[in-house]
Amino acid sequence: MKIIKSIIAAAVLSAAAMSTAQAELRLGLDSAPYEPFYARTAGGEWKGFEIEVGEALCKAMNEECVWVPIAWDGIIPALTSNKIDAIVASMSITEERMKTIDFSNKYYNTPAALIAPKASEIKSLDDLKGKTVGVQVSTTHANFAEAKIPGATVKTYQDFNEHNQDLFAGRVDAIVADSLALEPFLKSKEGEGMEVKLTLKDEAIFGLGVGAGVRKADTELKDKFNKAIAQILEDGTYDEIAKKYFAFDIYGGAN
Structure with a gap:
């Protein structure tokens, strides 16, 4: 009986650990620097406009997020194979990419x-x-x-x-x-x-601008991103971040 209880307890602890490990939303970005959108400091921290926007979106979604660097040509396969949960990496919303993945609404647009x-x-x-x-x-x-x-x-x-x-x-x-x-x-x-x-x-x-890439089945996450984007645009958080980096409208007008 004690052995069975120990096995059950271990299983519960293992499940809890897995739940905790999966609680973080994994945001994929290019492993190479792409300033002023994102780059890694000498101390290993990610900094830049897109990092701040991504973290603001996570806060608005009430999600704990972690940045996962991936070589650019492997970033969509990483998403579709569940190695990351979303792409927040200056990825343009295009019809070609939408054959494989889905996107949130745009959060910036530059030519x-x-x-x-x-x-x-x-x-x-x-x-x-x-x-x-x-x-x-x-x-x-x-x-x-x-x-x-x-x-x-x-x-x-x-x-x-x-x-x-x-x-x-x-x-x-x-x-x-x-x-x-x-x-x-x-x-x-x-x-x-x-x-x-x-x-x-x-x-x-x-395409129509840059959005967060998500798996096609993740409609709930897509909706959460869209609501978060709308929220940071409305409450001034987006403009506050953008003004640190740009002297023009990086959002690019109406969606």
């Missing part, structure tokens, strides 16, 4: 841009014929380059910062990326010789 050396004579996408364009793998920017820049060689990178360095080194002629994420590079010593050549718009490819 894509093509940057190149100031000395280059690139004025249109046609001017990229025969040139090499750098993009981060598994992004809407990569999809755009493949579909909309005929005659160019598209070179993909695992890390957003790697294509910036290759542009500086002259190994690519231009890169396509988020206009806001490119700002720190353009203001850096390496990027001072670069400039935005084109602002790119294509709703079919770039």
